[in-house]
Amino acid sequence: MPGEKAINKPARAQREWEKENPRAEGTVRTNFDRPVKGLYGPADLEGWDYQEKLGFPGAFPFTRGRTEKGYREDLWLVSEYCGFGDAEATNAYLKYLMNEGCTNVHLALDLPTQIGLDSDHPLAAGEVGKIGVAVDSLQDVEILFEGIALDELVNGSPVTQIAAVWLACLLSVLEKQGKPPRSLKANTANDCLMDYYARGTGIVPPEKGLKLSNDVTEYCVRNNLAGVESLSVAGYHAREAGLNGCQEVALMLAQASTYIEDLLERGLNIDDFAHHFNVFICLTEDLLEEVAKIRALRRLWARMMKEWYGARREDSQALKIRALTSGSNLTRQQPLNNIVRVTIEALAGVLGGVQKLYCSAYDEAFAIPTEDSARVALRTQQIIAHETGLRGTIDPLGGSYYLEHLTDEIEEEALAFFKKIQDQGGMLKVIGSGWLAGILTEAAYTQAHQIESGQKTKVGVNKYQIDEQASLTIKEADEEVERRQIAKLERLRRERNNRAVETSLRKLRKAAEDEVNLVPVLMETVRSYATIGEIYSVLREMWGDWRSL
Amino acid sequence: MSGRIRVLIGKPGLDGHERGVRALSLGLRNEGMEVIYPGIRLTPEQIVSIAVQEDVDVVGLSCHTGAHNLLFTRVAELLEAEGKEVLLLGGGIIPDKDVDHLKRKGFREIFGPGAGIASIAEFIRQNVSQPERPAEEEEGGR
Numbered sequence: 001m002p003g004e005k006a007i008n009k010p011a012r013a014q015r016e017w018e019k020e021n022p023r024a025e026g027t028v029r030t031n032f033d034r035p036v037k038g039l040y041g042p043a044d045l046e047g048w049d050y051q052e053k054l055g056f057p058g059a060f061p062f063t064r065g066r067t068e069k070g071y072r073e074d075l076w077l078v079s080e081y082c083g084f085g086d087a088e089a090t091n092a093y094l095k096y097l098m099n100e101g102c103t104n105v106h107l108a109l110d111l112p113t114q115i116g117l118d119s120d121h122p123l124a125a126g127e128v129g130k131i132g133v134a135v136d137s138l139q140d141v142e143i144l145f146e147g148i149a150l151d152e153l154v155n156g157s158p159v160t161q162i163a164a165v166w167l168a169c170l171l172s173v174l175e176k177q178g179k180p181p182r183s184l185k186a187n188t189a190n191d192c193l194m195d196y197y198a199r200g201t202g203i204v205p206p207e208k209g210l211k212l213s214n215d216v217t218e219y220c221v222r223n224n225l226a227g228v229e230s231l232s233v234a235g236y237h238a239r240e241a242g243l244n245g246c247q248e249v250a251l252m253l254a255q256a257s258t259y260i261e262d263l264l265e266r267g268l269n270i271d272d273f274a275h276h277f278n279v280f281i282c283l284t285e286d287l288l289e290e291v292a293k294i295r296a297l298r299r300l301w302a303r304m305m306k307e308w309y310g311a312r313r314e315d316s317q318a319l320k321i322r323a324l325t326s327g328s329n330l331t332r333q334q335p336l337n338n339i340v341r342v343t344i345e346a347l348a349g350v351l352g353g354v355q356k357l358y359c360s361a362y363d364e365a366f367a368i369p370t371e372d373s374a375r376v377a378l379r380t381q382q383i384i385a386h387e388t389g390l391r392g393t394i395d396p397l398g399g400s401y402y403l404e405h406l407t408d409e410i411e412e413e414a415l416a417f418f419k420k421i422q423d424q425g426g427m428l429k430v431i432g433s434g435w436l437a438g439i440l441t442e443a444a445y446t447q448a449h450q451i452e453s454g455q456k457t458k459v460g461v462n463k464y465q466i467d468e469q470a471s472l473t474i475k476e477a478d479e480e481v482e483r484r485q486i487a488k489l490e491r492l493r494r495e496r497n498n499r500a501v502e503t504s505l506r507k508l509r510k511a512a513e514d515e516v517n518l519v520p521v522l523m524e525t526v527r528s529y530a531t532i533g534e535i536y537s538v539l540r541e542m543w544g545d546w547r548s549l
Numbered sequence: 550m551s552g553r554i555r556v557l558i559g560k561p562g563l564d565g566h567e568r569g570v571r572a573l574s575l576g577l578r579n580e581g582m583e584v585i586y587p588g589i590r591l592t593p594e595q596i597v598s599i600a601v602q603e604d605v606d607v608v609g610l611s612c613h614t615g616a617h618n619l620l621f622t623r624v625a626e627l628l629e630a631e632g633k634e635v636l637l638l639g640g641g642i643i644p645d646k647d648v649d650h651l652k653r654k655g656f657r658e659i660f661g662p663g664a665g666i667a668s669i670a671e672f673i674r675q676n677v678s679q680p681e682r683p684a685e686e687e688e689g690g691r
Contacts, residue, residue, distance in 0.1 A: 111562075111563035111564070111614055112563065115563055117563075122592065123562065123563060123590070123592065124563070125562075125616070125619055125620070126562060126615075126616030126617075126618065126619030126620050127562055127563050127614060127615070127616045130614055130615035130616060131614045131615060195565075199565050200564070200565015200566065200567060200589045200590070201563075201565050240568070241567070241568050242568050242571075242572075328568065331662065331663060332661050332662045332663055333663055365642065365661075365662045366642065366644060367615070367642070367644060368615075440567075440568070440571060441571040441572075441574070441575055442575075444567075444568045444569070444571040444572040444575075445571065445572040445575040445576055447572070448572040448573075448576065448665075448666060449572075449576070449666070451665075452665040452666060452667060458663075461663045474644060477615050479618075547588070547589065547590045
């Protein structure tokens with residue numbers, strides 16, 4: 001490893017070498033537009049201190065890894081994002097995936113469910129069961145996990161707006177399975193903030209979304225739900241929406257700060273809740289930049305927790321990272337090439353030391369995965385895990401001159417963008433003012449233009465094109481799901497105790513008026529089989545619509 | 550050509566993916582067109598109402614969530630009912646097998662992932678039929 005004395009001679013030699021071998025530096029740029037030199041060496045790390053910058057895995061600042069064990073003992077969690085149609089269909093698919101070795105799932109929910117609408121709402125037309133499973137009430141969640149032990153299957157779901165309802169449903173199912181609440185292992189996503197600027201799935205106004213998100217975390221803290229990761233601060237969507245890796249990191253810090261500061265105002269201690277957090281990042285093909293990004297993120301998070309918020313517990317400082325390969329990076333043209341892309345992206349996650357990895361399927365640009373394409377995505381992880389030897393050593397690229405230089409650069413750029421956000425008053429302000437939307441528009445356009453103009457090569461799209469013959473078997477959407485789901489919903493409304501539903505919705509309204517934590521009352525609401533649409537009708541009525549329906 | 554080509558970009562239904570439409574809106578403006586992009590989560594009825602109000606020449610719909618068959622078709626039907634003639638286009642994640650169906654419903658072209666802004670602009674210029682407009686038609690655009 002570069003130590004101080006050892007660098008000086010080699011550093012001078014490098015500078016001599018660079019003088020003798022001049023080149024037009026700056027023609028190659030990182031994804032965050034900094035120049036890349038042809039060679040990095042000791043001169044680029046002068047003054048760099050191992051203990052300060054890296055330390056050892058499992059200890060502050062956690063740059064090299066979250067734990068001292070790495071992947072030797074515990075592989076990263078091999079996870080897949082899945083779900084479609086109705087709860088019955090997804091239940092069968094979950095069992096199929098578990099059979100194929102998947103230990104962990106992230107359940108895709110359809111858009112009406114995510115946006116708090118019942119399957120028979122006018123805006124739900126055409127959307128039911130398409131990009132995920134249709135869930136209208138606790139009844140669907142019960143069907144979803146029928147025959148699956150909720151304390152054994154670690155599950156997550158992109159419940160960024162409806163996490164409070166989802167948690168209440170999971171706890172209800174768990175109870176029916178005869179298990180204590182503390183045995184629940186789940187990831188409730190719950191980062192509502194990025195819905196408003198990157199994902200387009202906001203329901204109630206941002207301030208209220210924040211309140212509900214933090215109700216979930218507070219509930220987990222006060223009820224000792226140690227197995228629930230109550231908040232997954234997401235940078236993924238910002239990245240997919242067009243921002244670069246440094247901005248992705250900065251937004252995660254800014255989002256996290258927003259939740260943290262509100263929770264502190266509620267009287268919680270940072271060490272009460274920080275260990276319930278994780279982050280959700282994107283993995284792109286900029287392999288080395290992504291590895292550096294992951295390391296910079298871990299270091300920044302540790303510093304934020306310890307130095308800004310005074311966290312003392314190591315599990316408050318040691319970041320858990322969930323990573324999904326970039327969907328937008330995959331092409332419709334020559335789709336099998338996407339298997340290669342996903343492999344490179346997955347490698348970035350493994351070399352960076354993430355805790356949970358999801359791989360996209362090669363038919364991403366066409367439809368949700370088939371069983372075959374999902375299997376390839378799973379095998380990609382399994383091959384990396386078992387055939388490459390990468391499990392054997394923690395942070396194997398650590399100490400590389402280029403990687404350490406990149407890690408420092410990304411940290412610098414991320415902090416600069418974070419400061420821009422904080423100087424404007426923080427996330428709620430930059431969302432409300434449209435500043436973020438403006439940046440996203442510019443970024444989206446610039447990237448599209450780079451590919452169109454040939455500045456950036458995209459194999460199969462602007463170079464090495466072929467005459468595309470559409471021969472891919474893709475997953476057919478089940479157009480009958482909507483009809484079946486609506487019929488199920490109507491039957492539910494007839495057969496449930498509607499007086500109990502009315503009472504529970506009245507209690508929900510009162511709790512919202514009283515501004516208390518809504519999770520306890522939602523436990524009763526979901527158990528009365530009030531629908532998600534009915535629950536959110538109450539909340540939207542009281543708090544307003546983010547987008548008018 | 551009389552005045553700038555007026556394009557409405559619509560996202561019907563619940564799809565919140567805006568990267569494509571944001572890039573396209575800016576790109577078409579750079580190509581000299583008037584672009585109206587009213588944001589996400591509109592009903593087909595709202596989209597058609599804006600198309601009529603803003604007297605657009607082109608309506609481009611974007612959907613990534615599989616709801617295109619229902620929603621795109623509904624927009625086409627409503628436009629016809631209103632007697633509003635436009636160059637109707639679509640994009641997003643649309644399976645090949647649905648493209649023919651949409652074309653039969655009035656969509657002149659469906660642009661999938663990788664379609665370039667310049668080529669979309671050129672297609673619009675080649676295929677739009679614009680009404681005569683007074684010279685100063687600057688208001689109403691976004």
